[in-house]
Amino acid sequence: MSPSSGDRTIKQDFFPSQQNSIGYTLTSLPPNSDSPDREGRSSVRYKCSMINSILDVLRQRPGWVEIKEDGEWDFNWCDVGWLRENFDHSYMEEHVRICHFRNHYELTRKNLMVKNLKRYRKTLDREVGRLEGAKCDFFPCTFELPSEYHLFVEEFKRSPGSIWIMKPVARSQGKGIFLFRKLKDIMEWKKDGTRSEDQRDEAPVESYVAQRYIENPYLIGGIKFDLRVYVLVTSYLPLKAWLYRDGFARFSNTRFSLSSIDDQYVHLTNVAVQKTAPDYDPEKGCKWQMQQLRRYLTAKHGSEAVETLFKDIDNIFIRSLLSVQKVIINDKHCFELYGYDILLDQHLKPWLIEVNASPSLTASSQEDYEMKYRLLEDTLNVVDMEGRLTGKEKRVGGYDLMWNDGPVYREDVSLETLGTTYQIANTNLGCVNDRRKQLRQLLKPFPGHKRS
């Protein structure tokens, strides 16, 4: 049932610029807007270091011009390496935008994220109470190694037989991760000293985190999966965060069983790792769109249980962002698109696995390409270089405003909620994404009015 050219009229024949180009074509997506009311820039000069869907999105945006080499730019989709080297030395005019926060790693490096979350939880315990602090109970017991080695051993001994997972703090795509049940497994690893092939002797000991492995993940068809969800932060002080309706569930390639810890292909669900597994079939979709997952869970557990689940997932985003709010260097030039990895357990409890500052924008299929295209298009809509938004919007395309210096609620008042103080959060993860219609209505100027 993989989509083919079907009835989608191919309006423009764009050549996607992907490294492993499988020839995806852009089909039936309309040009950005008819005649935008340009209060902002009439033309935007951009730099982009990626060769995947973001480049296509940028190239196809009306009025946006690519700058190569050294030239002045208004917008930069950079990678974190560039940011590290250049951010501090760059002067940016007021209107300029860049796609990372200077010290995003406070949220995206596993050890720092855990540290910040633990600290935030302690603050909540202290200032509000244990009940509030317990709302941060969404990440598994984690210790930084080698600094917290002794604390880790204490906890490890307290729960003998449980499985732990070791992850390098700074690497992505599943590299360097392994599972263990016995302390001697990591003793050997410590002695071994060969954490990776590309590590040099002079390099400092790489930091790892040891985390309690979730042994009862939610399985579909006996297969483990995790969720990738997209959250866009346009400001930390005050905190303004948007949640995208689309996302996906990534399936492991093989059935789940605890008996083979060594088979990392079972346990790690990153697509990057799955791609190297011996029986990986690139034509076989290892992903479900979020809408499909939501429907499946609703069919299995009923809508109330699923609504609770998605509320709990919202909670993860908000608390994790709040935990780093005061640590991240806020800068009005910065915005950041995070890829959250969430794992569900059999009790339908969501767990935060990690946050990615550079979620993969390379597509694994035509469907995936289109989803990422929409996501990036809407990201640029929210960033709004063209100045078409009022700033009061609660929804832009597939993005719903989740937090705006406080929780954001839907305005609808239904007969059931009238008379009660119950309010529904303004998030719609896994729900219908009728973004085109919404964008058409949103980006039309009011008759006779100019946008203020």
Added chain:
Amino acid sequence: MMEEGADLSVTIAQIVHRLKGAHLHSQLEKQARECLHRPEIKLESLKEDVRSFLKASGWERKLQNAVYRELHILPPPGHPAAPPEHTKEPLVYMRKAQASWEKRILKSLNSMCTELGVPLARKRPVSEQKELTNKWNEMGTDEPDLSKFRPVYAPKDFLEVLISLKNPNYDCREGLTANSHWGLIQISLNVRDIPQMREAYPELSLTCSQLGIDDHAHIPPDLFESEHIRIGKKVVSEQDSAAAQQYSRQGCPTGFRAQLWALILNATNEPEDIMHYEQLKAAVIHHDLLVDNLIYKDVKLTASNDDYYFVFEDFLYQVLLCFSRDTAVLEHFSYNSATPPKSYIQGKTGAEEFTVVYPPNGVIPFHGFSMYVSPLCFLYNEPSRLYSVFREMYVRYFFRLHSISSSPSGIVSLCLQFERLLQNHLPQLFYHLQAIGAQPLRIAFKWMVRAFSGYLSTDQLLLLWDRILGYDSLEIVAVLAAAVFTFRAENLMEVTSLASAEAVLADLSTLKVMPLLQVFLFA
């Protein structure tokens, strides 16, 4: 009037006969016996008191549901002197065609068997049995060599047979005229046209709300959805089959579709159902059947390659392998025009007393068969539950999609209905397509044989199957096929070959079925 009364008592007698001795019967007796201890049962009014107890405790409802289920599969009353074949299929030429088609299938199966030297059935050695028991939940990881096996037949082979069906009493006119039938089906059956469909399917009308349309994102839930959900909850708690069926006509909410379908089909998950399933599983472990390889091949070729159903591969084996061994399925052949294939025990060919039905359930899988099960995996994950629901759906509906009969839900009627609806609704399109050698049925057939499974997106497919259950008929499948052509008519008018027509209709995954059906029938 007298005849009606006589018919009714015959029906009642038939149903009583079927239910007598069923597990429900013994359960009711047990309940009635045990309730005698209860204080509210008085000797003077014993009968009424026991009756009210059974009603209050929900047992009467269970009996009602069981009776309702029997009514569904009960064939229409026939003449007392009619032979049993007439219950299977009243028209002789259809029976003959079905019989010769079956002969062909069997020949194909037997020759594959001889060619490959694989026995039809084989007892597994103990070591193999043990291995299979351990691997029961992950049979998908097995990679047996299936290259030599071919599906016994594919839908397009079956289509050729249907196209060649001729009624010896009916003289088809040569040449195309405004009055003739331009499609491929050459026989005439009574199929409903649009005005008749409107009358029979009033709940799909523009003035009636339903899921798939009125639960759309921008419509406030108070207008329909919330109330519909509330009613749905009530139907489930009342455990009423008939109410559930009526309810399903307007669509089942995702949250309790699973319970509603189980209710409509009266597919229970009592201990005896679980035990039955376990017995079938044991049968799979003990014996290996040739058809098992056909099932493996089919799953690998179809469901495993589907973007959404690949995840359920293991469930499909667990259901289909057991299904092949379920002799309870043989019951449905009394009203199915098909007859289960017979095989002879080795060395005793010809001796009637040594025949066995092969496979044990009498159903030989074809290419795409596993797609009947895949959407159900979305709703049920306990294997025995999934199995009961699938089996009931098969013996009520799916079997009609691959046997030659005159039933209004049979594939022949569906093909004819599709062609007639399209020809009457869009004659220009139909004419154009047949002129360029792209007969619409050649494209739509594969959708109808699978009841659109694997062609529509899952949520849309489930909305369609809600209506199949709700109206107890597969006609809606033919209507949808015509509605799809209508929807893409503009593009289809531009094509100049069968291949380009296929391309226009290759991807149905974005279609919304309820608006299409509604517009086609009522707009």
